[in-house]
Amino acid sequence: MSAAGINHVEGLVHAAFTSDGPYDTMPRLMTSQDKDAFIKSLDVTDQFGQAQTARLWEERLLPKYPISPFFWIRVGDVRRQFGSSMMALEAYEKAQQIAEPGADPVYDLSLTAFRKLCEQAEEDAMYNWADANFAYDWIPMQQIEFPTCPEPCQSESLKSRWRAIQSDATDGNGVELYFRAVCVETNVIENIFQVSRNGTTEMVKKSLNPTFSRGTANSISLSSGSPIWTGLVFEPENSRAFLDTADIRCILQNARAALDDIFKMSKVTTPWTVPGLCKLHEKCMEASKFRTSFSRLPNGSLVNVKTKYLPTGRTRGFIRTNVTLNSYHGAIGLCPFQEVDEEFTRFVEMSHNYLSTYGDRPFALAAWLHFAFVTLHPFQDGNGRMCRLLASLPLIRAGLPPLCIPTSLKGKYIAALDHLRTTPSKPEFEPADFEPLMQVFAEGMTNTISWVERRPSPSSTPSSDTMTYNSLTPLIPTNGTRKPIVMVEKGVLSQSLSPAPLLGEAVTGASEGKIDEPTKALEDAFRKVTLDGVVKT
Template sequence: MLWQPIEDLPRDWQSLASSELPPLVTVWNEQADRLRQSGEFQIFNEKLRREIAIETGIIERLYTIDRGITRLLIEQGIEEALIPHGATDRPVKQVVSLIKDQEAAIAGLFDFVGGHRILSTSYIKQVHQLLTQSQDSTEALDPITGKIFPVLLIKGDWKRQPNNPLRPDGSVHEYCPPEQVVSEMDTLIAWHQQHCDQKIPPEIAAAWLHHRFTQIHPFQDGNGRVARCLASLVFIQARWFPLVLTRDDRAIYIMALEKADQGSLSSLIHLFAKSQKQAFLRSLGLSEQVLSETRRTQVIISSIAEKLKQNQSISIQQRCNKAETFASSLFSIASSRLQDVADEIKLSVQNFVDDAQVFTVPAPAGDSRSHYHRYQVVETAKQLGYFANLRNYHAWIQLVMNVKTSTTLLVSFHVLGHEYRGLLVCTACAYHRDEAEEGERNISDIQSLTDSPFQFSYADEEENLVQRFEPWLENVIMTGLEYWNKSI
């Protein structure tokens, strides 16, 4: 791929903005100050930074670490003693140094934002120097012989020779030539500042800055690490969360960057928006924990002040009522669509399966059966990493398919987190019911049909909400039918 000078955002950038994030941010902003004052939130942020620090090195293939050890390091801190022999492919001391460099760089981003500084090329060089202080060499491609050879890594300064990687198919991906780096970086900074002035949505501004920086590839090595720091900087300036990408995101991340190389930023923006959504949901889940575990006077007073402030505008109950009105509308859409699917399945199999039973079972909120299926819903929530609150609100719909095997799709509407303040989610799972003794059936192989819950709140607009929900539901149905197909 030939190098091209970077381009500004496309003219239709407004169409790339996430419709999920604004209402979620509204809910977050109303609880953020209270949470930020708590020790629990500080711990949450520290763990988040450690996760980013570890996973970014894995994405760059600087080292590997077992998942179990990764979780231990996130929970307890980056310490050599916690990494047993064989848990990583590099010397433990070197791995710990690389991780701590990344962790320090992320901490530096918060200091940068706190100082109200403006992004500059000199600061980007500082970030690179910090990230690479424990890395002394990298690899370079000889353009004449085509051979790869080790070179001394230039830290905190622009590259002095081409760093174009050789792809598996033998082609070369060209980045910005060394002699063009200064002008391209000046252009990058100027356009980024324009985006700040125009208040471009953070997920778009971050994806653009990240991709255009990687197009330039101004450093000999470490460009991916710096690019993710720059994206994190955009999010931190918006008072959101640093960018979290893990080893599980690597394939999607690389594919999104390749699509951006071809002119489409939408996949990268979607990936960044999804990362922020997950961080918001995880942090909102802390609210009840903060109130129950943190007893400091400051936090209690802050909570009281927040409640008084909310009562002056609109009560919590009114917000919950509005969210539940939305839930009722989405419930009707899901019930109708699942019934259509049931009818279609019955029509398709009626001529060659005599005893086929395909039907839906809806239980709206307040139904005497609405408390059913707690086990399946809680297990699905565990898979997605949040607490499912079924006390305050719960509605569900089943699509039961007793055709050769017994498979069920379950769509559930409920509260996310211990405290109910007008934020609801919808999740979907599939599972089997196996024959057991005395005619009973055991539930087995519960699988979430999505990689994150569908969240909505009082801050949503119903028209946009339906536009978000319908494609999400179609994807759930398709994934659920694939699950059923594998069991036949």
């Protein structure tokens, strides 16, 4: 008997077991090149190698051989290993559907046991949520009223300045620079990577090269003559690393592709559906599907290396995950997973109604879309980036640029969202105060337009005081200290690095922690399973 495969990656936790039968037979038409790649992918010794193996299996081999259970089982293994039990269960069940009924009783038995663990984790998540004590409860979609405050005073000026940039034939780069700034800033504000505020615009100019692809990182440099920076870019709050510039470029390309889709949607009366927004999330987060995190010691060595799997395009309603926000005011509840899909549909319906009714109030629309979506929080990760994309649509329709919030405004941005979360619209109170959030939007767009307007002419020499988005810089200074967390929109609770309680996000309920130990026990048990399905005690 084998743990889900004839040869398997050392260290993977296997929830499904086979008996070296039909589930362990490689696809008959599998090319020799793919066989060699698969066999080579088994020879990995660390989390970074496992992540590369996972990408190969899920993104290359499974799409090529989808009618064989072989890769469905192995993709299920890596999904389970990297913390997505429901996505693993989906892959395991797909393998069972493809194979003939009863093809492997050992596999059927192990899958039944794993399914029960997932069901129990779901029940635990619902119970824990119902029993939780939140400082501020989740706000259902219908209770999020449309803003009553006036549009920011900068609105008309922003339109005029944006039109001037669009019509500027001096170098034709103004609009493109703004769009690239949007793609960079929406990731920087989530601490995906950091961008220096001194230097040239090399990153913005070259980061979105359409011919660039993952795997060619060694031929890429951030500026003329400079080597690629490896192992230098990581997220401060949990030390997640994208170890080379290739990852960062792919992330930026995803952001630009998603922004292009928003422009297309802006031309349609009813711009989105739930499946359409799921596809947008999948496109936006494609490069982040497998994320490796670690802690770096003062001597430079890495510890606590861990890879996570992000179910791109799948709602929390499917993956059975609850999320809370931690704020200075205490825990803030977000939409429970069992309500997510229904609330998502309601969001689409309400947003279409508001978009058709309040087209002359683009900032109010942007603020409502942003706050309603972040309160819904339909996905495990990437909700902040999605919020800013959706908020851009009414701005674009009104002749304004898409939303851009520079990192310098992060404190104001979070404070405005926190203000809305902790002062919801209720009958006994005044309507929720969206004005601070709308002002942050206007200020961020103004600052970005000002930066674009200050760009030098093609014949001038770049100046460090007018250029931004230059180089990627480490977030751990040479003295070994670390920057404090302010807010992270993630699916795990970020550990505070400063004395004050800071904003973060925590998964409660059906997280991998709820199911790790039972699965390991299950694995130990099934290592003793005989071919007739009897467990030896």
